[in-house]
Amino acid sequence: MPASIEDVAKLAKVSISTVSRVLNRRNVVNPNTRERVEKAIRELGYRPNVFARGLMLRKSNIIGLVLPDLHGEFYSEIIRGANEKTRQLGYHLMVSAAIESDDSHDIVSAVSNQGIVDGLIAMVSETNAGIADAISTIDVPLVVLDGDVQGVRHDCVVINQNEGAAAMMAHLIKIRPGKPIIFVGGNETNLDTIDRLHAYRSAVEQAGGEVSAGDIFHLDYDYQTAFDLGVEMVGKWAKQNASVFAANDEMAAGIIDAAIDAGLSVPAQLPVVGFDDTRIAQLTRPRLTTVHVPMAIMGAAAVELLLQRIEDPKRPATKITLQSELIVRESCGASPALHQPILREIS
Amino acid sequence: MPASIEDVAKLAKVSISTVSRVLNRRNVVNPNTRERVEKAIRELGYRPNVFARGLMLRKSNIIGLVLPDLHGEFYSEIIRGANEKTRQLGYHLMVSAAIESDDSHDIVSAVSNQGIVDGLIAMVSETNAGIADAISTIDVPLVVLDGDVQGVRHDCVVINQNEGAAAMMAHLIKIRPGKPIIFVGGNETNLDTIDRLHAYRSAVEQAGGEVSAGDIFHLDYDYQTAFDLGVEMVGKWAKQNASVFAANDEMAAGIIDAAIDAGLSVPAQLPVVGFDDTRIAQLTRPRLTTVHVPMAIMGAAAVELLLQRIEDPKRPATKITLQSELIVRESCGASPALHQPILREIS
DNA sequence: CTGAAAGCGCTTACAG
DNA sequence: CTGAAAGCGCTTACAG
Structure with a gap:
């Protein structure tokens, strides 16, 4: 049974009120008294009971x-x-x-x-x-x-995902003007995906393009499902000179791997970018161009x-x-040097 | 101010003892009474105060x-x-x-x-x-x-890291008998590294080899430092026909990337394996042979x-x-088919 | 500057 | 089966 405030009070020969006061550094306690109390606290290894305290203060920290x-x-x-x-x-x-x-x-x-x-x-x-x-x-x-x-x-x-997503889209459009951009998102009801898809649509339309339902995919943010989708689609996308905008880094990694397995070169034949800037973004080869999310x-x-x-x-x-912030690495096919001018244009 | 047990008692026209009883499903409370109390609880949206309860029960859950x-x-x-x-x-x-x-x-x-x-x-x-x-x-x-x-x-x-680490070492030795194995660990005082290094030493000695201090490196479990080490050493290791046993997947990934950047082929010219079986293990190319840790x-x-x-x-x-369990993928240069026999041998 | 006392919202013997 | 009462360990006016 741990020491209670009463034990401390007894040892220090004061009332529990005084002990409580030195604990909470309220009204000035006489220095001598305080010292006695503090000594007792130390000797007893006393620590206030959180529950009793919480009951009074209505606060748990x-x-x-x-x-x-x-x-x-x-x-x-x-x-x-x-x-x-x-x-x-x-x-x-x-x-x-x-x-x-x-x-x-x-x-x-x-x-x-x-x-x-x-x-x-x-x-x-x-x-x-x-x-x-x-x-x-x-x-x-x-x-x-x-x-x-x-x-x-x-x-x-x-x-503010829109900012990063818009910068990314501008970047992709700049690299391959007029070519299709594939959007690979998470679940349709996922808020992040909604935001990113919104930026995607705006950018495509603003560039005079047309958003095609066939260019939009909803997966589950996982590497494997993205890889599977990639296995199926990657050839077609490359033929269209498309780029892929994945809504997170893991899906981007999956698609890159599928492309490479299919003998395609990324980014030369198929630029693929991600989102979030997790550790994965630096582990893929080519390294991922992505959007940093803090x-x-x-x-x-x-x-x-x-x-x-x-x-x-x-x-x-x-x-x-x-x-959020566009991070240009290798998977988009633009050298980082290209990065600055593009950012300036859209801002 | 949320409802207290007293509010409930008043509404249900019972004592707080009774309310407490129905709450804690103790001694049988008269069904009628219980129902009255439960109704009151519902109406008031009453929830027991955790602090008061903790003060009595000395339990926070x-x-x-x-x-x-x-x-x-x-x-x-x-x-x-x-x-x-x-x-x-x-x-x-x-x-x-x-x-x-x-x-x-x-x-x-x-x-x-x-x-x-x-x-x-x-x-x-x-x-x-x-x-x-x-x-x-x-x-x-x-x-x-x-x-x-x-x-x-x-x-x-x-x-039990020793088991997985030993299986891994046996696997590496089997693939390249008599060739050096490089150990890339975390900090020397890190318990996991100590365990894994121990398995490394045992296996090398048991195979009749000699543990050379020059084959052992202590880093910090990070991708980047492993990459840097790889940049420096990878050529030498390949020339020795060595394999690399990294103490986690991230460092293995760093070394693989360094090797590939140096124009080496993994695993043909330099097998590299990891530890932990994190997601990263499936994202690297080649996929990591590693030890699964649950x-x-x-x-x-x-x-x-x-x-x-x-x-x-x-x-x-x-x-x-x-x-822990050896997971054979691609980075070691053995097909998974080789896996079973090897495991049998060491067990 | 310090103490006695009330009260926070519960649980649990103890009677009835 | 139910209630009155003590007590868990604190804080905080209220007196002094």
């Missing part, structure tokens, strides 16, 4: 992070950024992600309904996700990542925002927009 | 997971496995990882000293880490991942073990050993 998934670098980078900021600011991080067996409601309640977190960061990556409903029922400060939830007042941090920073920014909200519950809702 | 780092797939897979099992068993997961600014003591205390977790899973990956000291001071049930901590009674789950399972097993210990504090300390 724990924030929750709810993710739709835990596969891949994308999410782990968010956790990494959130962990760092959380620790720096003296909080703790409770992480929860969807598992196969649960509907999205469970995920949120798993971390929030217990009432133990002081606030919640939730990533909403699907438009149709019940997670949005679930979120709308929670009653702690909330920061939404990536998406938006109707009907709840909340802060959010999003990535995932760890997103996690950290969310934590900061949330803690500000916890401190001041009625500050105006804030939206932080992080910029 | 939160377990802590302390990791040395959060970069890369290795750790994220552990989190994924732990998250799944934790949720299945009705617990919550608090994650904490080292950040640059702290000494290892901070990491552990960040999650355990608050006294809020019911138990702790800690990964110890360095022999010299102060984290071991820090861990020895904690007073909740503990499961150690990968390493071992002196002087504390604890359960642990480890990977990371997610390790995370899940640790959670299970911890919860068993929490339930029964005096059960004997248990050690779970998970097997």
Whole structure:
């Protein structure tokens, strides 16, 4: 049984009020008294009981992070950024992600309904996700990542994907003017895919082209399915002098590998670009031209925002927009030197 | 202000004792009464206060997971496995990882000293880490991942790396009998590297070879440093008809890329193999021959073990050993068909 | 500057 | 089967 505040009080021959005061550095405690108390605390190895404290203060110093998934670098980078900021600011991080067996409601309640977190960061990556409903029922400060939830007042941090995606499209169009660009996205209801596809359409139309349904594919962000698609399509795409714009790096890698297996040279016969700028982007050969998305920073920014909200519950809702950035490597067929001028043109 | 147990009691016209009883499904409560109470609970949207409950029960249903780092797939897979099992068993997961600014003591205390977790899973990956000291001071049930901590009674789950590493070495020796094998490890104090290097030495000696200091390199598990080393050494290694045994997939990828950039063909002129079987292993060309390490399972097993210990504090300390497994792909120069016979020989 | 006392929201013997 | 009461370990007015 660990020492309680009463044990400390007895040892230091003061009341528990005084012990509590030195703990919370409130009103000035007499230096001598304080020293006695501190000595007792040390001797007893006393640490305040979090539950008793939480009961009074209604604060746990724990924030929750709810993710739709835990596969891949994308999410782990968010956790990494959130962990760092959380620790720096003296909080703790409770992480929860969807598992196969649960509907999205469970995920949120798993971390929030217990009432133990002081606030919640939730990533909403699907438009149709019940997670949005679930979120709308929670009653702690909330920061939404990536998406938006109707009907709840909340802060959010999003990535301006449009910017990076538009730069990428401009880049591809510049390299192969008038040639088709294939879009390989994730699920149709996935918010990131929606954003990136939107940028794709705009760019194609703006360039005077026409968006063809046959140029758009919806997969699942995985290497293997993209590889399989590539096996089937890569020859045809090369014949059209097309380029491939994949909505994440893994799918780009899959398509590149399929192309190479088919004896095509990337980028010469088929430029392929990705999105996210994960580690994978530097491991493929050719190295991936992609769009950098600051995932760890997103996690950290969310934590900061949330803690500000916890401190001041009625500050105006804030939206932080992080910029994405075109990273030109080898898989698009343009030397990095080409990069600057192009960027300038579209800005 | 959320509803309290008293609000429920009033609405249902019973005492708080009765409300508490229906909540905890203790002694049979009269069905009629129970129904009244449950109705009140529903109407009020009542949820028990975790802090008050924790104060009485001394239980938070939160377990802590302390990791040395959060970069890369290795750790994220552990989190994924732990998250799944934790949720299945009705617990919550608090994650904490080292950040640059702290000494290892901070990491552990960040999650355990608050006294809020019911138990702790800690990964110890360095022999010299102060984290071991820090861990020895904690007073909740503990499961150690990968390493071992002196002087504390604890359960642990480890990977039998020796098995996979030995199989890999036998495989390499079989392919190029009598030729040198280069070992590229992580830090010298890293437990995984120590294990893998040990298997390396044994295998070389057992094959009648001699371990040469010049064949052993200690890097940092990163792609880039391995690539740099490769740039420098790859030609020499190829001339010696050597093979390269890297202690993780990323470094193997770095060396492969360096070899290819140098105009060498992998595996024909330089077989290179990895360790861990992360996603990267399937993205490299040639695909990596590597050793599969069940990371997610390790995370899940640790959670299970911890919860068993929490339930029964005096059960004997248990050690779970998970097997690693040689995965033959392309980068070693042996067709998978060769795989089975070789495995049989060494077993 | 310090102490006695109330109260946070629960659980759990103890009576009835 | 149900209620009154004590107690978990804190914080915080309120007096002094």
